Amino acid sequence: MDSTSQPNGNDRPPTSRSQSNTTSSNYIGKHRLTAIISQHNQQIQLIQEELDQLETLGEASLVCGQLISSVESSTDALLPVTRGPADGGWDRWFQRANQSSSSRHRRRWI
């Protein structure tokens, strides 16, 4: 930020230190304020868009139904009760290294 140039073309040197500080801090303050105002306006626009969007999105209950369907239609090796098809590879963690995966005798690893 170039604090030596003044936008109003004021060539009069500051007559006191405090005046100089006020001038330059006001100048810096202006730019910072302008930037913050611009940021706020951007955020205002974003929130307004989100509010408008919300009118069309529907309640949580609609989404809950979709979620439950998605979960219950999927297979899961870690559940005691699961939709199929089961994959024989799931139980490889309980087979000894020298056993084939088609072996009927599986050991528990407890």
Place this chain on the structure above:
Amino acid sequence: MQRSEMSSVAELKERHMAATETLTSLRQRLRERRLQLLDTDVATYARAQGKSPVSFGPTDLVCCRILQGHTGKVYSLDWTPEKNRIVSASQDGRLIVWNALTSQKTHAIKLPCAWVMTCAFSPTGQSVACGGLDSMCSIFNLSTPLEKDGNLPVSRTLSGHKGYVSTCQYVPDDDTHLITGSGDQACVLWDITTGLRTSVFGGEFQSGKTADVLSVSINGSNSRMFVSGSCDATARLWDTRVASRAVRTFYGHEGDVNSVKFFPDGNRFGTGSDDGTCRLFDIRTGHQLQVYSPQQQLQNGGNNNPNPDVTSIAFSISGRLLFASYSNGDCFVWDTLLAEVVLNLGTLQNSHESRVSCLGLAADGSALCTGSWDTSLKIWAFGGHRTVI
């Protein structure tokens, strides 16, 4: 001259105040409107449908492998997509690549910077990535010949972050791109072949409050979308084609969001936080669908008992189970639909002796790996009687 300059500053201050008031009241309106639309949560809805919680017998989920080799706390782990291999990162300054099925170590990589926080396996399993306090992400090609000192050389360094790299993940099905999250408050999409940043998301020059990024998760169903979790208690959804601003910011947590993970169907994601809760959010509507709160679970009446932090989360492959590790050593298995804890891996036989810092599910969903401050990794799988319908 100065008088006019002063008055224009005064005008700006008025405009600033007006904009701040508008912003505050709009935020309030948004919060209220969202609350109005939250007519239920998942657990209430599921109970009303007559769903009952998952029921585990005492020996159903068991520890079937213990991977020992690190000499320091384990901070991060990641599985390969081709099922059985894991890479882990530890306080001991090493990455270890394991064959989880045989418990064998295939690589032990001494890192140039010992302060590692995160690691990831590439989709083909040919490379691993890590990052930490050096603010860089280092890539190792696992088939590169070892150097004379027995070390695997770094094949690419991704530098550009101005803060620690807390998290990294390869883009699914793409060995050439990965996403990092950093203490400099930004996420970066990297092109590994050139070492250059493709896009920067967030960071100090973006609008709004930002804070350290602690976790990222890329959508497995749509790899252009990813979620980041941050110290500012929010999670943000990003589209990699639009780096200038987040698609949506998700509020609700009251502490750092330490862990984010996409739900298997790609339409929701979970979060874990220092406020002790996990939450489930819907990406399309932005709704907070469920809060998973241990304090309610255990009916712990004392308000002076602080909630332990959630350190890491993972979903089972259907999403029915949410695994959550806590700073007090608990590792709860939540029934995602009923919001009930159905098991605590922290109290089972062979449980870890110290907090679990990281969790990950095998690609086929058949096993969960936990990494702990006790220096070991453990593999958990279902060894009980399974009913397939």
